[in-house]
Structures are given as C-alpha cells and as structure tokens.
C-alpha cells in the first residue's frame with residue numbers, strides 16, 4: 485500500500501478545487517525547478533473538469549509542461565467522450581504540450597501498443613499521476629473484469645495497454661487505453677480526487693483490502709510507493 489495515505493475532506497466544491505489546484509501547481513512548479521520540465525497525467529470523466537479549468541489559470545510555465553491523460557476512450561478526438569480533447573481544450577491555449585494516448589486503431593490491443601510506444605519517448609516517470617475513481621472501484625481505465633490482471637501485471641516497462649471492459653461502463657461504453665499499474669506505481673507523486681459518499685465507501689473498503697482487493701483502485705494504490713493525497717468532496 486502507498487506508504488502513507490492522507491484524506492482531505494471538503495463540504496464545498498470551491499474549497500476542494502482550490503486545494504487540488506494548490507497541490508498540483510506546487511508539484512508542477514517543483515518539477516520545473518528541479519528538472520526544467522514536467523510530465524503529468526490527468527484523468528478524464530466529469531469530476532476533474534472544473535479543477536483543470538482553474539488550474540490552467542495558474543501562473544505556471546505551461547510551455548515546459550507535458551500532459552497526458554491517465555486513460556482515454558477509443559473514440560475520434562472530436563467525440564465528446566475523448567479525454568484528451570477535454571484536456572487539450574483547456575491547456576493547449578496555455579502553451580502546454582498535450583499528448584494523446586488513444587489512437588484510431590480499431591483493435592484496442594493495437595491502440596495499447598501504439599500508446600506504449602508513444603509514452604516510451606517521454607521523460608519518465610511522471611511527476612504526477614492524478615487519478616479519479618468510479619463507483620465500481622475502477623481507476624484510470626483499470627476496470628474489474630477480464631483485463632485486470634493484464635493491466636496490473638504487465639511488467640514494469642509496459643506503460644500503457646488497451647482494454648475492453650466487460651461490462652462496458654455505461655457513462656462511456658467504449659474500449660479504452662490506460663496507464664498500467666506499473667506506470668502509475670512509478671509516479672513521483674500521486675493524488676486521487678473523488679466525490680460523494682458512495683465512492684468514499686468503495687475507496688475505504690478498497691484501501692482496507694489493499695493489494696488483494698477486488699476493486700482495482702485498491703490494487704493500484706498498493707503499487708504506489710509514494711504518499712498519496714486523497715481529496716474527497718462530501719455530498
């Protein structure tokens with residue numbers, strides 16, 4: 485399990501947004517100071533959008549920052565389900581380099597190999613992996629089901645794989661590409677941002693169960709060696 489897990493609870497969305505923006509800005513600034521560049525992975529889904537919008541206003545040297553999605557849906561980039569499109573719309577105007585990990589390969593395995601090849605060129609490990617979580621305990625696109633072992637036990641040099649969730653998640657019923665357990669586990673810093681009592685309960689159970697959890701998030705947190713900050717908005 486992550487060496488240390490710290491929970492930060494919020495009643496108001498603005499307070500959570502300010503806290504996450506402050507933390508992520510600090511992580512990026514520190515990476516820029518230390519290495520002159522930063523590589524960060526941001527999640528898709530609906531929770532991060534207002535936070536990302538506020539983060540983009542921070543006074544950061546965005547042109548030295550590379551952003552990848554933690555995972556993406558295998559859809560064309562002009563599709564509303566595309567995570568990279570959401571991130572690119574917010575950060576390209578700021579001068580950041582936003583790299584897609586999805587491709588238009590019809591086969592999710594090929595899409596995964598293409599993503600892995602693209603990530604091989606980046607300055608690794610990521611300075612930050614920011615995770616979201618679904619009520620089924622998935623994080624990034626690491627779902628319970630047939631691909632779980634592949635994603636979690638892919639070997640440390642495999643940074644991304646393609647997955648075909650079964651069942652497909654109703655909010656975005658398409659195949660995906662995701663960072664692997666090893667890629668997330670290698671991050672220099674990691675945060676998890678969730679909202680609502682239902683997710684909190686799932687996450688608490690997953691943490692308790694640890695590396696043997698049926699919830700992917702428990703397995704992923706088990707791979708992360710650095711302390712993890714969890715930001716939770718109560719409903």
Ligand SMILES: O=C(O)[C@H](O)[C@@H](O)[C@H](O)[C@H](O)COP(=O)(O)O
Pocket residue numbers: 527528529530531532554555556557567615616617618622623624625656
């Ligand atoms: O692209 C995705 O689907 C994600 O990266 C995924 O892991 C997301 O973070 C959770 O499903 C939570 O999504 P919400 O914030 O929309 O509930």
